[in-house]
Every structure is written in structure tokens, then in C-alpha cells.
Amino acid sequence: xxxxxxxxxxxxxxxxxxxxxxxxxxxxxxxxxxxxxxxxxxxxxxxxxxxxxxxxxxxxxxxxxxxxxxxxxxxxxxxxxxxxxxxxxxxxxxxxxxxxxxxxxxxxxxxxxxxxxxxxxxxxxxxxxxxxxxxxxxxxxxxxxxxxxxxxxxxxxxxxxxxxxxxxxxxxxxxxxxxxxxxxxxxxxxxxxxxxxxxxxxxxxxxxxxxxxxxxxxxxxxxxxxxxxxxxx
Ligand code: FES
Numbered sequence: 001x002x003x004x005x006x007x008x009x010x011x012x013x014x015x016x017x018x019x020x021x022x023x024x025x026x027x028x029x030x031x032x033x034x035x036x037x038x039x040x041x042x043x044x045x046x047x048x049x050x051x052x053x054x055x056x057x058x059x060x061x062x063x064x065x066x067x068x069x070x071x072x073x074x075x076x077x078x079x080x081x082x083x084x085x086x087x088x089x090x091x092x093x094x095x096x097x098x099x100x101x102x103x104x105x106x107x108x109x110x111x112x113x114x115x116x117x118x119x120x121x122x123x124x125x126x127x128x129x130x131x132x133x134x135x136x137x138x139x140x141x142x143x144x145x146x147x148x149x150x151x152x153x154x155x156x157x158x159x160x161x162x163x164x165x166x167x168x169x170x171x172x173x174x175x176x177x178x179x180x181x182x183x184x185x186x187x188x189x190x191x192x193x194x195x196x197x198x199x200x201x202x203x204x205x206x207x208x209x210x211x212x213x214x215x216x217x218x219x220x221x222x223x224x225x226x227x228x229x230x231x232x233x
Contacts, residue, residue, distance in 0.1 A: 011077035016084070022075045029057050029070035037083045040092055040122050042099070043160040044071045045115075045209050048169050054099075054160055056092050056122070059083045067091060089126075096128035102137050102183075103212065104155040111220040112151075112213030119158065119212045138183045139214070147196045149218055150207060152187075156214035159185045163206035163215055175200035187214075 010021040013028075015035050022031045027050065032039045042054040050071040058067035062080035067088050070081075082088075100106050100123050107120045123129045139154035161178060164187065168174050175198045179188045189198035207215045 011075070013075050013077070013079035013081060015081050026075050027071055028059060028061075028068075028073045028075050028079070028081055031075050032059070032070060032081070032083050039070055039083055040125070041071060042118065042122070042158065042211055043162065045162050045166065048162065048165045048209075051161060051165065054095070054158075056095055058088050058091060060085050060088055093126040093128050096123055096126050097130065097132050099158050100129055101131065101133035101135060102139075103158065104137070106212070108156065108213035109216075109221065109224060111224050112216035113207045113210055115162075115209055115211045116213035116216070136183045138185055140186060142194075145194045145196075147194060147200075147202070147218075149202045149204070150195060150200075151216040151218050151221060152195070153214050153216060154187060156212045157187060158212055158214075159187075160211060161187075162209040162211065163187060166205045166209045167200075170205055171201070171203055173199045173201060173203075176206065 010023060012019050012021045013031065014020075015032060015037065018035070020031055020035050029039055029041070029044070039059065040056045042056050043051050044057065052069040052072035055069055057070045059070045060067050060082040061073070070083075099119065103119075106123045106129060108116055110117055137155065138159065139157035141155045142152040145152050159178065164176050164178055167176050175195070176187055176189055179186050189195060189200070195202070204217065207217055
């Protein structure tokens, strides 16, 4: 007969050779982070539904032909996971080089927001700022937006949609969305207008989750004397 302890035993997976227990429902990313692994992310925000779009969090799972996004993969009993093989580290570096190549800059003022340093920090960690993929850029800034609170500097946007998702999932406002595809992808409000004419309540959640500083607090930048506020307007 099964003892109480045995019946409550948690499933386990092997993470970089170490057996780790997990709660059913946890993702491989959550288990990895809890175990102290520095798995990089860009489209992930723990408050939001995982999207799995940036692919930076890929890990190798024994039996899987290609690396999988750990943020959208549920942990399974007996799984064998490698979080930082040479293959996934190389893949992450290439992805970061591609992302960085689309932006005007990756090093931005920390006053742009809590998460604004995420891309720059990762580019530095992976030495991915060499300009190997210089070329087309996506996202067109809206320095013409007259609202006094939020700078919409989409030259720095990487289409992670964290702003769109936080606006919808956390605030329930649905003030912003994405339009077009590929290099033409653009975060926008209805009819391409201004934020103050949309459902935006200027709560600032989008600024706080943006990992590149594409959205920023105008008041903080004004305080810092950031000339970006005047660019193109
Ligand atoms: Fe997992 Fe972006 S963080 S795909």
C-alpha cells in the first residue's frame, strides 16, 4: 500500500544532469529559473501568458529533434533538459544579433523603464552587437504623438508584444495592437492615431514591461534631458 509521502511525491526532470522536482503545470523555464539557471528571455513576462515568439529561451530536450522554447513547454516526468549547450548558446547569439540589427540602438537610458535594459544586457552577455546582419529595420517611431506621458520610440521595438499583451491581459484596455507583418510590423492604436484618442489610460504598464526602451516615460526623459523627445517632432 502507498504511504502518504509516496502518494505526494512530485515528478522530476533532469536539468543539466541534476534531478529536480517540479509541480505539475510548471514550464521548463519556470523549473530552470527556480534551479538558478540563467535562461535568457525577451518576450517573457511572468505576469503574462507565454507567447513563445522570441525563441531566446530555447533548451535541448532529449528525444526532441530541435531545441524547444522553455517558456511554453510544460515540464514532464523523466524529461532530460540541457539549458546551455553550445548549440543553443550559438542559436541565442544569432537571434540576438538579428534582433539588435533591426534597432537604432540597444543601449538606452535606464530611465526609460524598469525592463528597458533587458535587450542591451543580453546583447552584451552574448557579445551580439557586432553588426553582422546590418540591414532593414522594423517599426516606425511616433515622436509626433502629443500625449505628455509615453514616448513611442518604435525604432527600438522588437515586436515581443509585451506591451500589447500587458495592456490586454493585465489592464483589460486593448488600447494598442500590432499591424502588418515582417519588417512592416508596427505597434499601433486604432486607425494609426494618437494614444490620447485611444482607450489608453496611461497606466504605464506598457512602459514598465518594454525590454528595449521603445516605450518610455516622457517625464523621466525630460528630467534626464534626453534629446530623443525632440527627435523628428
Ligand atoms: Fe520563450 Fe521568448 S522567452 S520564446
